[in-house]
Amino acid sequence: MPSEYKLILKHADQPGYTPDIECYLKHGGYEVLKKALAMQPLDLPDGKRKSPQEQLRDEVMKSGLRGRGGAGFSCGLKWSFVDRRSGKPIYLICNADESEPGTFKDRQIIHKDPHQLIEGMILSCFANDVKLAYIYIRGEMPQGAKLLNKALAEARAKNLLGKNILGSGYDLEIHVHRGAGAYICGEETGLIESLEGKRPYPRIKPPYFPAVLGLYMCPTIVNNVETLCNVKHIVAMGGAEFAKLGTPNNTGTRIVSLSGHVKRPGYYEIEVGKVTIGELINDPNFGGGLRDGRKLKAVIPGGSSAKVLKAGEKFKLKRKVDGKDVEQEVDMLDLPYDFDSLLQAGTMSGSSAIIVMDDSVDIVEALANISEFYAHESCGQCTPCREGSLWMSKALHRLTHGEGRKTDADYLEKIANNIPGGRTICAFGEACSWPVQSFVAKFKDEFVAKGAADEAKRAQNGVASNSAAAKRRETVAAH
Amino acid sequence: MSTAPTTESKPAPPAIEKIKVKVDGREVEVPKLSPDHAGKLVPTTMIQACEAARTDVPHYCYHPKLPVAGNCRMCLVEFGTPALGPDRKPVMNPDGTPKIAKSPRPAIACATPISPGMEIYTKTPAVKQMREGVLESLLINHPLDCPICDQAGECKLQEYSVDYGQSASRFVEAKVHKPKAVDLGPRIMLDAERCILCTRCIRFTRDVAGDDALGIINRGSYNTISTYPGMPFDNNYTLNTVDICPVGALTSKDFRFQMRVWFLKETKSVCTSCATGCNILISSREEKIYRYTPRENDGVNGPWMCDAGRLNYKWIHRDDRLKDVLVRGQKSSWTVALNEIAETLKRVPPGSAAIIASARQTNEELWLLSKLKAKLGAISDSVPRTGKGDNLLVDEDKNPNTNGARLTGISFTEMGINLSKIAAGIARGEIKTLIVFGEDLLKRAVDAKALREKELTSEVVTEHGITAELLGKLDTLIVSDILPSATAKLAHYVLPGCAHAEKRGTFTNRDGRVQRFMQAIQPPGDARPEWDFLHDLVYNVTGKNGFLTIEGLFNEMAKDVPAFNGLTWAGLGDIGVTVKV
Ligand SMILES: Cc1cc2nc3c(=O)[nH]c(=O)nc-3n(C[C@H](O)[C@H](O)[C@H](O)COP(=O)(O)O)c2cc1C
Ligand code: SF4
Ligand code: SF4
């Protein structure tokens, strides 16, 4: 029977475990850091020397660690892009903006085990010659900010931060910065602008790749909270050993936020790819199944921006079985929960947030809700997303308020198609259009039926409702 | 020997490596690096390569003289780069050409650097569809009331809608309503509903004018351009945002709703409000000027000009303009006045005449006056006129032709140094005849410190000791001016002259750039261009014939004045030629 694999959350929920440094130290905290700071340069057969920093970066590369923030990009590769020859300082930013609807994993770490994050950050900073780092924490998490500041003060008091850390000669300072309440601040370049004190308008890439022109136009690494915690475990066990966790190319563990119509919503840490979506929903160790008497309707597998999966959908997966490439047809419930399988299924594991919807859900209402969120959160910088996100939301508001049309399904699809695929400055364009594209494509009959019902009702009542409708639309427009 | 005139004062930049790319199948060779908005060399972008290939890429937010924003997405194109094999070597097609790997994602041409062998596709169905999508998005919340919009006729949204817009909008929702007729500052109005949020105005004032005065408030589709609360948009360059706003969102309070732009005639001219000599277009209709706008000249003003200079045209249409030739206070004619003056001047003993000519006169006029000066053995000078300058365009010298006055020998390195000598000469009774062009000698000096902070055209006229009492001692006072003045009141002869908009000529700016300007409107009443009647006068006095056209006059002057040697009227072109000053 599949079960949790607790690497990051090993201690967090243990009775008596507190966020204090003493507790962390009692559980072996900062031992990995001490080990890393004591590392020696390695003499290579070709006469070259490999610095401890390079050795650490190699381990991260070997581990196969992929980013836990959303895009699943290789952490080692990201670090390898950093411009180390510019002569400018290198910054590291921990992305703790966790705002993707359905996601509540990073806050578990921050609230329950902040020192694990700090140790992971110090190691990552040391490996990248970073002397100044920031934790950008979502504005709506004041308690988290307080805990992090306390933890940082504790670490400073023990010379785990500051000048000449533990006598190693390495200096590092970490500051907490609180966001002001915008989802787009989670997008790394929007985050950087916000940290610089500006409006979080994401930057165009090229030329503003953070690894070259990031914070204050200096090379910058942005990593998710969970990604940085993993670095500690990679350094502790070695990259090769870490890579044995999970499945090839999908290594390590992930903390899955499970929400919606399951009996046991919550966060579960699993080895990546060792558990299927169906198991996460139904297994007693995880979701414990749907509410009694309900049937599964849809699953959003990676935070609200991921494309929805419809109950009963089948996918062809390319997999390696005994070293051979084979193609297998699998039900959506049998998709292994990992990066690559979900990509093959046309969606993504995103921020590893699974939202489960049973047959009590009005799918049009569900999409209207999601779209309203994205219309509200679009930063408004680039045309397709700025105008498209609100347009979709207005259409869905109309469709869920008795003013629908049969043609609205096609209408929505066309609006949504104008946004993604590299037409926008940041991936928010995809985030706001993928739900619309996938909901409408997979549940088209429900959208058409709703519009048709509204049309029939209007025909019955005559066109009298027109002015009322117009008024209602004004209200949406003004909200 | 005078040095050969050049069109650019800067030395030629070092040679830049060239790379080959294809635009819609057409190969072009472009420099690897190109100047960015500030002139710094950065990797050449797709839009620059397309320009080199004469392929138009529609765009809203991109402006060559502003930092790139990449927000409108109108310039999205498809592209491919040479495919690399596992050995990192280019993969070849059977026919020996390099295989191109087409990018699955489009790129914005305004921000994406080119690379050797890159192929840019601007005419594919996907590109067309993306442009249509962007345009549709821009239009859904746009008022679409072009008939009452002031931008109509010079609106990029109108223009591209013809090319890429769908005739019928699919949009059936309520539009977003935003503030209209927002008073952004003393000279600028904003209609936020027309704004397409290209941020050109924000970038201009922040990155060019150095005043971070504009920003965006609210989220998503509710984004709105705004000033900081309580801080009006008020620097000396604000009106440039009206020029670069691609739609009718920003309007000039001075110009809005005055005239439909397609009725306006545009005349190439030069601003006369300071020594910089920004190149301008004068927009006029039926002998009335409606606006000045900057005319791009990278050797002088780029695409910009200051607000003070831009708005300094109203005086041209003042009712009290000098329109009549006056002889001892009585209305007369040009023939009578010029003949009498000529007769008088022919008889003045050497050393008894003085000429004070404004450095607001043209090179040709000053040169003609210098011919008079030589004939009369007169002492001469101009009146310095100074004010505030800045680091962008505005010069402290408020005379547009200080260098012209020096090069023609009317004034000297230190302008105004002869004024007190002239005053003393009149006081001693040695100077009996005074010719004054374009200056009110009785205008009292203004204290520099008394000038308002932002008032950049106000001028400080040097104290020179020439008083009404002294002017009263003269036998002959000849004054040519455009507007009435205390000096003209005392004159025996008043000759009504022209504003630069009413004549042709050249000025020599602070860097020695000789620039032509053309005539936009007719002068009022009997007023005549100064060069025109000066030519007659000089002929009458000296007997030397000259040219009756401005071209001929200029070319003759160019032969005579060493600094101008080698110049021709035609050779000045639209952007002028720099001479050594
Ligand atoms: C609209 C948007 C919102 C995002 N929000 C978050 C977020 O809240 N937290 C996060 O870690 N990453 C977020 N990301 C992803 C980041 O841009 C970035 O990829 C990530 O922080 C990199 O860290 P990783 O490589 O460790 O995953 C967001 C991306 C987009 C496009
Ligand atoms: S895609 Fe949306 S969120 Fe991203 S920059 Fe453009 S408008 Fe802003
Ligand atoms: S006001 Fe004009 S220049 Fe400024 S952002 Fe709007 S459209 Fe662009």
Ligand code: SF4
């Ligand atoms: S800077 Fe000088 S020349 Fe240019 S517009 Fe202003 S006043 Fe005229």
Ligand code: FES
């Ligand atoms: S011109 Fe606006 S994105 Fe390129």
